[in-house]
Amino acid sequence: MKRIAVHGRRAGRWLTRRAGWCLAGSLALYALTALLSPAEPLDLRVYHEAAPHVLTGGLYDQVVRTGPPIPELPFTYPPFAALVLLPLAHLPWTAAVVLWRAASLAAVLVVTAGALRLLPHRFGGDRDRALLWAAAAPWLEPVRHTLDQGQINLLLGAAVVGGLAFGHRAAVRGTSVALAASLKLTPAVAGAYLLATRQWRAAGWAVATGGAAVGLAWWIAPGESERYWSGLVTDTRRVGPVWSVRNQSLRGALTRLLGHDAGGTALWWAALALVTLAAAGALRAALRRDDPLGVLVTVELYGLLVCPVSWSHHWIWCLPAMIWLAHGPHRTRAAARTVLVLWAAVTGARLVPRLIGAEDRLSRPDPYPWTLAWPGCVYAGCALLTFLVLALAARRTGPAGSPEYDRDAAAGRSPLRPDGAAVSSRRGRARPATGRPVRRAPDPWRWSAGPGRRRGWR
Numbered sequence: 001m002k003r004i005a006v007h008g009r010r011a012g013r014w015l016t017r018r019a020g021w022c023l024a025g026s027l028a029l030y031a032l033t034a035l036l037s038p039a040e041p042l043d044l045r046v047y048h049e050a051a052p053h054v055l056t057g058g059l060y061d062q063v064v065r066t067g068p069p070i071p072e073l074p075f076t077y078p079p080f081a082a083l084v085l086l087p088l089a090h091l092p093w094t095a096a097v098v099l100w101r102a103a104s105l106a107a108v109l110v111v112t113a114g115a116l117r118l119l120p121h122r123f124g125g126d127r128d129r130a131l132l133w134a135a136a137a138p139w140l141e142p143v144r145h146t147l148d149q150g151q152i153n154l155l156l157g158a159a160v161v162g163g164l165a166f167g168h169r170a171a172v173r174g175t176s177v178a179l180a181a182s183l184k185l186t187p188a189v190a191g192a193y194l195l196a197t198r199q200w201r202a203a204g205w206a207v208a209t210g211g212a213a214v215g216l217a218w219w220i221a222p223g224e225s226e227r228y229w230s231g232l233v234t235d236t237r238r239v240g241p242v243w244s245v246r247n248q249s250l251r252g253a254l255t256r257l258l259g260h261d262a263g264g265t266a267l268w269w270a271a272l273a274l275v276t277l278a279a280a281g282a283l284r285a286a287l288r289r290d291d292p293l294g295v296l297v298t299v300e301l302y303g304l305l306v307c308p309v310s311w312s313h314h315w316i317w318c319l320p321a322m323i324w325l326a327h328g329p330h331r332t333r334a335a336a337r338t339v340l341v342l343w344a345a346v347t348g349a350r351l352v353p354r355l356i357g358a359e360d361r362l363s364r365p366d367p368y369p370w371t372l373a374w375p376g377c378v379y380a381g382c383a384l385l386t387f388l389v390l391a392l393a394a395r396r397t398g399p400a401g402s403p404e405y406d407r408d409a410a411a412g413r414s415p416l417r418p419d420g421a422a423v424s425s426r427r428g429r430a431r432p433a434t435g436r437p438v439r440r441a442p443d444p445w446r447w448s449a450g451p452g453r454r455r456g457w458r
Contacts, residue, residue: 019131026135027105030147034101042066042073044100044150050075051089054082059224060232070240076232079224080217081152081183100150107158108143108319109134114158114165115320118293119327129327137319140347145313153316156180160190161320164296174205181206182213185233186314189303193296196283239309245355245372248379249310250275256373259366263308275305275384282390289329294390297321301383312352315379318343321386330389339385346378 042064050062059082063072075082088096112133116126137143146153163176174194181188188210194203218225236242242263243255250271254262262268279302286294300317304310325331325340346352355376362369 019128019135023131023135026138030105030138039148041097041100041148041150043152044097045093046073046075047085047150047152048089048093048096051082051085054079054086054221054224057223059221060227060238070244074238076239077184078182078214078217078233079221079228080213082224083217083220084183097150101147104147104154105138107154108137110158110162111154111316111319112137112323114161115293115323116327117165118161118296118320119324120289120291120329133319133323140319140344141350141352142313142315142318142347144350145353146316149313151313152184153313156184156187157316160187161296164190164193164292170199170201171205173199174202174207175209177202178206178209178213182210186303186307186310189299190296192299192303196287196295196299197292236308240311242309243368245352245359245376246311247309248304248312248315248352248376249307250305250380251308252310253373253377253380256368256376257370259368272306275302278384278387278391279305282387285391291329293320293324294328297324298387298390301386305380305383310379312356312379318347318379318382321383325386325389333389335389335392339382339389342385343382346382351375351378 046062046064049064050059053059053062059075059079061074063074065071066073088100091099109130113127113130116130116133138147143154145151159176159180163173167173167176177187177190177194180190191203191206194200194206214225214229232238240246242252242261244252245256247255251261251263251268254265254268254271258265258267279298282298283295286292286298297317297320301321304314304317307314322340322343325336325343328336330336355372359372
């Protein structure tokens with residue numbers, strides 16, 4: 001076992017030194033597969049065709065015809081999203097597809113770089129690690145599915161992670177979260193990150209920006225806004241079948257296991273309570289260890305679990321979760337390595353698409369076969385195991401379980417702030433614990449060309 005670990009570390013160092021080439025090769029291979037077996041970006045077609053109707057009416061009546069079990073794909077986002085997507089609708093279809101996928105691939109790098117930046121700075125990553133993770137990302141099922149379908153998830157994930165990781169001002173962090181939530185409601189769960197880390201000013205900016213986005217859309221498209229916010233926002237029937245294995249939420253998993261919609265049942269509430277307790281334990285552990293990425297991963301995975309419908313492509317947050325397991329404060333523990341391998345195996349082997357193919361051959365299975373129901377819980381199971389690693393590891397080591405933590409605590413530094421300063425409970429501002437001016441930690445992502453330095457990433 002020790003020899004395997006040694007060889008694994010050597011292979012990791014070898015790949016890290018060649019991260020740029022790995023990314024180039026991965027992108028070239030992805031482009032080749034996209035050309036040889038092109039996938040129809042159905043979600044992007046919905047954006048492209050429906051967006052112009054936000055001004056003329058009928059935004060939520062436009063559908064793209066597909067096939068069972070989801071014969072029609074309607075526009076399901078707030079009217080503000082249609083306004084933002086209007087320029088895309090005026091592009092030729094081929095140009096829109098190329099531009100959208102290029103932007104999504106760039107967003108992958110923002111997510112990986114931001115996730116590494118959110119690690120406690122004593123465990124922080126560098127450019128090569130970000131490039132290496134970006135090279136692996138297109139081969140993870142949620143990321144690949146998002147790219148193939150032309151979904152907006154990667155762009156929203158980049159807005160959230162990039163804003164939180166690189167935004168040194170509360171306005172930037174709050175606005176980035178709010179804009180993502182204004183385009184699609186699911187990123188709104190990132191607001192819990194701001195509250196958990198006591199970034200009150202950023203949370204205030206998020207509320208103000210979100211309200212402004214809703215108000216702007218209501219002023220431009222009052223009819224569509226009233227229609228959406230008065231009823232469509234809670235209508236899950238327009239989204240798709242809850243029972244399908246495409247839905248990897250807790251409700252979807254329970255529905256397949258029970259054979260009927262589990263929403264509102266006693267078992268659903270009991271499972272929700274247990275998941276909430278697990279997430280609360282993981283969140284408390286991450287906060288005690290000043291682990292921003294652990295906090296964000298916990299919040300996002302919890303949001304995916306409790307949402308009524310979380311399609312497999314919504315689970316792009318498996319990528320930050322895997323980065324935390326690989327490079328976070330518990331990276332050397334067997335539990336973290338085991339869950340990391342499990343995430344990689346499940347997403348890399350594209351298990352969920354295989355289950356979807358088997359499900360589609362059965363039309364509407366009644367009762368739902370257990371051979372699909374139990375494997376169909378994989379993402380929910382991996383999320384719960386990630387919570388367990390967070391909570392149990394902290395329980396064994398405690399917040400002062402490493403010398404690095406003790407040195408940071410003595411110096412008053414906290415990775416929960418981008419500049420490494422302690423977080424003041426009053427007005428959420430950074431302050432030095434010793435009364436001396438805050439000295440910013442070196443930023444490995446800043447472009448510099450100082451005297452005697454090679455121009456490039458620091």
